[in-house]
Amino acid sequence: xxxxxxxxxxxxxxxxxxxxxxxIPSMVFVPMVLKGALELGILELLAKCGQLSPLxxxxxxxxxxxxxxxxxxxxxxxxxxYSILSCTLVEDKGGPPRGSTTSGLGASSFWTTMELLxxxxxxxxxxxxxxxxxxxxxxxxIFTHPHCLKDLVxxxxxxxxxxxxxxxxxxxxxxxxxxxxxxxxxxxxxSAIYMAKIAQHYSGFSKAKTVVDLGGGVGVxxxxxxxxxxxxxxxxxxxxxxxxxxxxxPGKIDPNYxxxxxxxxxxxxKAVPKADVHFPKSVLHCGDxxxxxxxxxxxxxxxPPTGKVVIVDEVIPEYPGTDxxxxxNFLMELNALRFAPGAKARTQREFAELARASGFHAPKYVLRxxxxxxxxxxxxx
Numbered sequence: 001x002x003x004x005x006x007x008x009x010x011x012x013x014x015x016x017x018x019x020x021x022x023x024i025p026s027m028v029f030v031p032m033v034l035k036g037a038l039e040l041g042i043l044e045l046l047a048k049c050g051q052l053s054p055l056x057x058x059x060x061x062x063x064x065x066x067x068x069x070x071x072x073x074x075x076x077x078x079x080x081x082y083s084i085l086s087c088t089l090v091e092d093k094g095g096p097p098r099g100s101t102t103s104g105l106g107a108s109s110f111w112t113t114m115e116l117l118x119x120x121x122x123x124x125x126x127x128x129x130x131x132x133x134x135x136x137x138x139x140x141x142i143f144t145h146p147h148c149l150k151d152l153v154x155x156x157x158x159x160x161x162x163x164x165x166x167x168x169x170x171x172x173x174x175x176x177x178x179x180x181x182x183x184x185x186x187x188x189x190x191s192a193i194y195m196a197k198i199a200q201h202y203s204g205f206s207k208a209k210t211v212v213d214l215g216g217g218v219g220v221x222x223x224x225x226x227x228x229x230x231x232x233x234x235x236x237x238x239x240x241x242x243x244x245x246x247x248x249x250p251g252k253i254d255p256n257y258x259x260x261x262x263x264x265x266x267x268x269x270k271a272v273p274k275a276d277v278h279f280p281k282s283v284l285h286c287g288d289x290x291x292x293x294x295x296x297x298x299x300x301x302x303x304p305p306t307g308k309v310v311i312v313d314e315v316i317p318e319y320p321g322t323d324x325x326x327x328x329n330f331l332m333e334l335n336a337l338r339f340a341p342g343a344k345a346r347t348q349r350e351f352a353e354l355a356r357a358s359g360f361h362a363p364k365y366v367l368r369x370x371x372x373x374x375x376x377x378x379x380x381x
Contacts, residue, residue, distance in 0.1 A: 006373060009200075009201045015371075018193060022371070023324075026335060030079075036150050051088060054069040054073040057069075065154060067156040077330055081326050082327060149338075151163065169339040191220050193370070194370065208276040210274070212237050214238075215237070217238060226259075234261045235275065271302075272299055275302065277310055278299040278307075279312075280312075288342020296360065305379060309376070313346075313375070314332055315351065317347070333345040351375065359380055361379075
């Protein structure tokens, strides 16, 4: 089943309301990308030459960084999802997706578009949608200054966050308790929204004895899974400084203790606990393909023959649509681009490549909740 065929368990008005709540704190990425495209001369080049592919743009800008076409493609498809640019999908007969689209200026000027986007932001703020932690997180100076997109496109190498702070986002969280706390609260908020729907509609945990949440934060996601599957032994597996903020182990009196969850510190790139189900929610978009293959191979080794990986993550279209789901996912992808090396959202084809490289069958797209898909990977034996 393709991601397009996977049944959506949220309806259009739910998607619009919730995704606009996600969009509001992420709107900073649109002017950030526009600024980078202007500084690089991409918009001027498109105005002069018409439709160009990311490869063409990199060549005409005389940038020889091999990662440049892929990064440019990611910048342009966000702008295309907001109709700031036009986009044409070029058939590549099964080849790699890089360079498979061409882009040109949209029908309206981007200045007019920015005015409309700001008007949308004001209107949706009046709905009083609660997204306080995410709004505070994404607009911290830690995140927003400087953007460094121009340098990333030209030179490659470290992501903008690492360029600015001398360490990646996850290492920084271990150094800054206040930021770590805000990040965890933001992730808890988003997990609560998604997992309430997933737990209600997904029955894939019903036969599992042990479920490991990879990158599970402080355990809120597992708490929701356990509410519908109390028989499960749940393991919350995350970096040690994250686990340090989780509810305490059994035997200590604490109102935050969650019955049925064991918190374990570790590194998913090195190893993962044995289980019937591994559950990486919003994890794979945090790293490059090598990172994802290492994590998934660790899962393959730790799963029984009947085990599976249940992924919850963005699936971006080959063609950048202008619907709420596409816009939200392209915004989230730009968020990933700025804080982790090689971090990105992936297409169906790219998920299939990851599955094949790590020893699993082709991905099975089970359902979509708002802008995220639930995907199963089953072992090949």
